[in-house]
Ligand code: ADP
C-alpha cells in the first residue's frame with residue numbers, strides 16, 4: 001500500500017534547514033568563524049567582498065580535514081563534535097548541530113581547501129547547490145579555507161531581501177567582533193574588498209576590547225571578577241559617567257559564546273541604580289563560565305539564546321558583583337544638577 005507522504009530529497013531538506021540557519025551573509029560568517037575556532041586555529045582571517053554578497057571567505061590554520069571528512073562535512077547532521085544526545089549537555093565546542101555546512105552548500109557556491117599537518121597534499125572541493133562539482137588533491141596550506149560565493153543564488157527571494165552593503169557589512173562586523181571578543185588569544189583579521197578593517201593580534205581581554213572599540217575604551221572600563229558555586233564572572237562594565245543614550249556596547253558571553261539575555265541585562269541595569277542619568281545605558285562585556293551541564297544551548301538554531309538551570313541565582317550574583325565593582329572603583333552617584 002502506498003500513501004501520499006514522501007521523504008524529501010537531501011538537497012531540498014538542506015535548503016529548508018538553510019532558511020533557519022542562514023538569514024544573511026553575517027550568518028555564514030558566524031558559522032564559518034565558529035568552525036575555525038572549534039578547529040583550534042590560532043589565526044583566522046575573514047575576507048569579504050561586496051558585504052558578503054559575492055564572497056565570504058574564512059581561512060584558518062587549524063587542524064584541517066582529511067579527504068574523507070572534507071567530503072562528509074557537507075552532509076546533513078555530520079559532525080565531529082558530538083556522538084550522542086548526552087553530549088549536548090557537556091558541550092565544549094561552538095558547533096554540534098552538523099547543519100551549517102550542509103545548509104550553506106545548499107544555497108551557495110562553496111570552495112573548500114583543507115589539509116592536515118601530517119599530509120603532504122590537501123583537498124580542494126567545489127560544491128554548488130548541494131551538488132559536488134569537483135574534488136581533487138591539491139597543494140594547500142595547513143588548515144582550512146571556506147570560500148562562499150553567490151550566496152542565495154538559487155533563492156531569489158532571499159537574495160532580493162538583502163539590505164544595502166552598509167547594513168549587511170554592519171551585521172558581518174557584529175558577528176566578527178563577537179567571535180573575536182570571545183577569543184582574545186586568537187589572531188583575527190577582517191578585510192573588506194581587500195582593505196583591512198581589523199587586525200587583532202593575540203592579546204588579553206582588555207586589549208582586545210580596546211582593539212575593537214578604540215583606544216579610549218580602556219579608561220572607561222571597570223573590571224569585574226567573582227567566583228561562586230555556580231558561576232565565574234569576569235569582564236568589564238563601563239564607568240557610569242560614560243553611559244550613553246543608545247545601548248552601545250553590551251555583550252554577554254557564556255562559556256565563550258555570545259548570547260542575548262534581557263534578564264541578565266536587567267541585572268546589570270539594576271546594579272547601576274542611582275548611578276545613571278535618565279535614559280542612559282552603560283556598556284558591559286560580561287564573561288560567564290558555568291558548568292556545561294547547567295545550560296541548554298539547543299533551544300534555537302543560531303544558539304544566541306540559552307537556558308540556565310538557575311537563572312535567579314545567576315541574576316543575583318551578577319547584580320551584586322557589578323555593584324561591588326562599581327563601589328570599589330569609587331563611582332559616585334550622579335548628582336542631578338542639570339534638572
Ligand atoms: P558542526 O560545527 O555543528 O559540527 P558544521 O556543518 O559547521 O557542523 O561542520 C561539520 C563538520 O565539519 C565539523 O564537525 C568539523 O568536523 C568539520 N569542519 C567544519 N569546519 C572546519 C574547519 N574550519 N576546520 C576543520 N574542520 C572543520
Ligand code: MG
Pocket residue numbers: 031034035094095096098100101
Ligand atoms: Mg559549525
